[in-house]
Amino acid sequence: xxxxxEILGFTREPGWLPWAVQYFFLIGISAAAxxxxxxxxAWRHPEWRGVSRRALLAxxxxxxxxxxALLADxxxxxxxxxxxxxxxxxxxxxxxxxxxxxxxxxxxxYAWLCLRPQLAGLAREHEAGTxxxxxxxxxxxxxxDNRGAIRVAAVLAALxxxxxxxxxxxxxxxVRARPLWNTPLLPPLFAVTAFAxxxxxxxxxxxxxGHRDSAxxxxxxxxxxxxxxxxxxxxxxLSAFTGIxxxxxxxxxxxxxxxxxxVTLGSLVAVSVLTLWVARxxxxxxxxxxxxxxxxxxxxxxxxxxxxxxxxxMGATFRSYYPTLTPDSAxxxxxxxxxxxxxxxxxxxxxxxxxxxxxxxAAS
Amino acid sequence: xxxxxxxxxxxxxxxxxxxxxxxxxxxxxSQEEVPRWGMLIDTRRCIGCQACTIAxxxxxxxxxxxxxTSAATYAVTNGKGQTGMSMLPRLCNHCEEPPxxxxxxxxxxxxxxxxVVLVDADRCVGCGYCVxxxxxxxxxxxxxxxxxxxxxxxxxxxxxxxxxxxxxTCVGGARVFGDLNDPASTISRRMQAAQxxxxxxxxxxxxxxxxxxxxxxxELNGRVQGASATEMMWRPNQQGA
Numbered sequence: 001x002x003x004x005x006e007i008l009g010f011t012r013e014p015g016w017l018p019w020a021v022q023y024f025f026l027i028g029i030s031a032a033a034x035x036x037x038x039x040x041x042a043w044r045h046p047e048w049r050g051v052s053r054r055a056l057l058a059x060x061x062x063x064x065x066x067x068x069a070l071l072a073d074x075x076x077x078x079x080x081x082x083x084x085x086x087x088x089x090x091x092x093x094x095x096x097x098x099x100x101x102x103x104x105x106x107x108x109x110y111a112w113l114c115l116r117p118q119l120a121g122l123a124r125e126h127e128a129g130t131x132x133x134x135x136x137x138x139x140x141x142x143x144x145d146n147r148g149a150i151r152v153a154a155v156l157a158a159l160x161x162x163x164x165x166x167x168x169x170x171x172x173x174x175v176r177a178r179p180l181w182n183t184p185l186l187p188p189l190f191a192v193t194a195f196a197x198x199x200x201x202x203x204x205x206x207x208x209x210g211h212r213d214s215a216x217x218x219x220x221x222x223x224x225x226x227x228x229x230x231x232x233x234x235x236x237x238l239s240a241f242t243g244i245x246x247x248x249x250x251x252x253x254x255x256x257x258x259x260x261x262x263v264t265l266g267s268l269v270a271v272s273v274l275t276l277w278v279a280r281x282x283x284x285x286x287x288x289x290x291x292x293x294x295x296x297x298x299x300x301x302x303x304x305x306x307x308x309x310x311x312x313x314m315g316a317t318f319r320s321y322y323p324t325l326t327p328d329s330a331x332x333x334x335x336x337x338x339x340x341x342x343x344x345x346x347x348x349x350x351x352x353x354x355x356x357x358x359x360x361x362a363a364s
Numbered sequence: 365x366x367x368x369x370x371x372x373x374x375x376x377x378x379x380x381x382x383x384x385x386x387x388x389x390x391x392x393x394s395q396e397e398v399p400r401w402g403m404l405i406d407t408r409r410c411i412g413c414q415a416c417t418i419a420x421x422x423x424x425x426x427x428x429x430x431x432x433t434s435a436a437t438y439a440v441t442n443g444k445g446q447t448g449m450s451m452l453p454r455l456c457n458h459c460e461e462p463p464x465x466x467x468x469x470x471x472x473x474x475x476x477x478x479x480v481v482l483v484d485a486d487r488c489v490g491c492g493y494c495v496x497x498x499x500x501x502x503x504x505x506x507x508x509x510x511x512x513x514x515x516x517x518x519x520x521x522x523x524x525x526x527x528x529x530x531x532x533t534c535v536g537g538a539r540v541f542g543d544l545n546d547p548a549s550t551i552s553r554r555m556q557a558a559q560x561x562x563x564x565x566x567x568x569x570x571x572x573x574x575x576x577x578x579x580x581x582x583e584l585n586g587r588v589q590g591a592s593a594t595e596m597m598w599r600p601n602q603q604g605a
Contacts, residue, residue: 001443002583004590008412008437010454012501015492075510079489086470086487093493094469176569177463177499254587314454314501314565315436317592 004316011319014309017328019073022336023066024168024301025197027100028190029294030063031161032198034107041114042154044147051214053353054205055198056111060347062201063107065340067100072332092171099167103160110153115351117145122351165191172304179251180308183239189232193297196225196275200293207286209353215286219279222289226276229296233269254311258318264303271296399543400479401458401517402574403531404551404562407581409538410451412437416530416539423518423529427507432456432515433530438584452584453538455530456481456502456515457565457573464494464503473512479544479574480519483512499569499586517541544574554578 033055039045040052071077083097120143123136169187176182203218240248255261275292282288310319323330347353417434424432433455441447458481465473465481472487473494483494488511495503495512506513518528522541526532531539542551555562555576564573566586583589 003441004583004588005439005441006436006588006590006592007439007449008435009592010431010434010436010501012495012504015495015503015505073491075490075505082470082472082487082489086472088466088468088471090466091469091493093467093491097469171493174467175496177497309496312501312587313499314586314588315592316588316590317594 006316009315009317011312011315011317013319014306014321016305016309017073017332018302018306018323018330019069019328019332019336021298021301021305022069022333023073024190024305025298026062026066026069026336026340027164027168028194028301029197029201029297030059030066030107031103031164032191032195033058033062033202034110034157034161035195036198036202037114038154038158041110042151047217050211050354051202051206051217054209054211055202056114057344057347057353058198058201058205059107060111061340061343063104064343065336067104068339069332069336070100072328072335092167092174096164096167096171099160099163103157103164106153106157106160110150110157112139113146113150113153116140117143118351119143165194176247177313178308178311179247179254180311181304182247183236183245183251185232185236185239185248186304189229189236189300192225192228192232193300196222196229196293197297199225200290200297203286203290204294205353207290209348211354212284212286216283218286219283219289222293223276223279225293226272226279226296229272230269230276233272251311260318260320261307264307268296268300268303271299397545398477400545400574401522402479402542402544402551402576403455403517403528404540404542404554404576404578405453406538406540406554407451407453407577407579409536410435410453410534411536412449412451413535415533415535416453419529419533420515420518423521424516426513430504430507430513432502432513436584438581438588438590440581440583450581450584452580453530454500454502454565455575456498456517457500457571457575458515458517460572460574461570463497463499463569463571467493467497469493476519480517481514482516482519483514485509485511488512499566499571500573 036055037052037059040048040050041056071080074080080097083094087094087097089095117140119136119140123133123140123143126133126136166187169190172181172190173183173186199218199222203215203222206212206214206218236248237252239245240252243249255265271292275289275296278285278289278292306321310321312318323333325331327335412435414435417431420426420433421431426432433453435451435453438450438452439447440450458475458479460479462473462475462481465475468488469491470487470489472484472489473481474484475481490505490510490512492505492512495505498514503512503514505511518526518530521528528539528541531541540551540554542549544552546552547556558578562576562578563580563582563585564576565580577585
């Protein structure tokens with residue numbers, strides 16, 4: 001048997017930068033958080049009313065931040081116009097350029113319809129004639145709590161959210177050149193980790209706004225989502241070890257000699273198990289579960305997207321990605337976090353997200 | 365009569381007058397049958413000098429540290445402990461079934477009638493999806509333009525009746541470029557002479573490359589199970605050019 005040493009090789013830099021990880025992370029969380037907002041806001045389930053409001057806030061903050069990261073990954077944001085001028089409908093990415101605005105339009109419409117009574121209440125609270133009162137009154141547009149319209153908007157946004165979750169998974173899955181990505185388990189894995197992250201983000205917002213009574217409910221669902229994540233990871237490993245899925249087997253074979261990949265895969269499982277343990281054992285705690293769930297969702301995307309691009313398609317050389325202090329790397333991640341924080345501050349400063357304000361707005 | 369000369373260096377020099385005449389009457393080209401360009405690489409002749417790598421970089425004004433073609437070099441040791449060097453020149457395979465085309469969200473990547481896969485830089489958005497889809501790591505995002513970049517078979521030179529820069533500069537004559545549709549072309553004759561012993565990279569990918577190899581080691585025709593002397597790799601960003 002021959003042994004081979006690559007003396008001189010040429011590795012490629014990643015074509016998708018950390019911007020892409022941020023996009024996949026945020027848009028997935030947004031779509032999941034939107035679904036978490038439905039029981040309380042569309043169906044008015046009493047147990048979910050408060051949680052659903054913070055979930056809607058999470059969906060808005062993440063949903064408005066995500067496309068900025070995506071535009072930044074194009075190197076020149078104005079290029080996005082070509083997606084609409086010359087769409088190639090064979091490409092999942094081209095479909096994504098239509099699904100994103102559909103989802104965001106539906107989400108904004110749904111959020112506005114849900115917030116109208118509250119905005120009307122705020123207009124009354126402020127001194128008549130002030131700019132803020134006028135703005136709230138204009139935004140409330142009568143302040144009517146139209147359940148039928150909310151449900152219609154919810155259907156539109158739900159369609160957009162499903163399509164966004166579908167295309168983000170399929171876009172990566174169809175890349176046959178990367179066996180690690182080329183598995184039918186990838187779209188459900190992205191979707192399930194998005195839900196885990198969505199629950200984590202909602203829990204974080206609950207904790208930040210001092211609503212801890214929802215902790216048992218969120219921890220119950222967080223535990224379920226982590227069981228699903230672990231089941232999908234186990235299914236992938238099983239398909240790779242048994243050879244049922246040739247691409248998964250090939251991916252595992254390519255990673256076998258890599259210590260860093262063993263650490264990565266171990267970390268993914270460990271974070272998921274730890275989140276599960278925390279969710280089950282500390283049912284009244286929110287922050288730790290939230291941070292672990294968010295870490296797990298982000299880590300999976302980082303490992304698959306940035307790590308996956310480092311596995312050689314040709315030759316023998318792995319190319320590890322190390323974040324640098326440049327706009328397309330670590331500063332991009334910091335910038336995305338900055339935009340996220342700004343939107344959170346703006347939305348929580350001008351629109352209270354607790355139930356008492358909603359009740360006051362609806363009653364008056 | 366073809367507008368392009370017989371694509372070997374010797375034939376190229378011999379055909380220079382014809383090139384001049386051809387350039388003087390471009391209208392005649394439209395009446396010719398369309399060629400299907402391909403490349404045959406005889407790995408036994410490659411000495412790993414990277415002249416092709418540099419010639420391509422100079423011809424196509426590539427950013428520092430980015431290459432459209434290169435020659436990977438391997439030390440292969442057999443069961444008897446004997447070690448030999450193997451070279452694997454690589455470039456875009458200009459596949460018959462290119463996976464980079466369907467994924468492009470804006471249709472910027474296309475395949476010409478002559479079989480050459482090209483990128484419309486005006487349309488490309490630099491999303492990098494084609495970079496992911498390529499089985500051969502032939503594509504990259506150009507640092508200067510922020511758009512997808514790859515080997516074009518030096519189409520600007522071929523249209524002018526010249527050979528691709530890598531072929532013209534190859535010291536060992538390892539690269540043969542020509543019309544696969546023309547049974548009398550050097551590439552067709554060389555492939556016939558090889559009596560089916562030519563191969564392509566990653567045949568299992570089903571992309572049907574237009575770049576063929578003679579003497580290609582099966583263990584090197586895709587991802588290589590072996591060690592990497594990464595400390596010896598030339599990485600201009602880390603080690604300086």
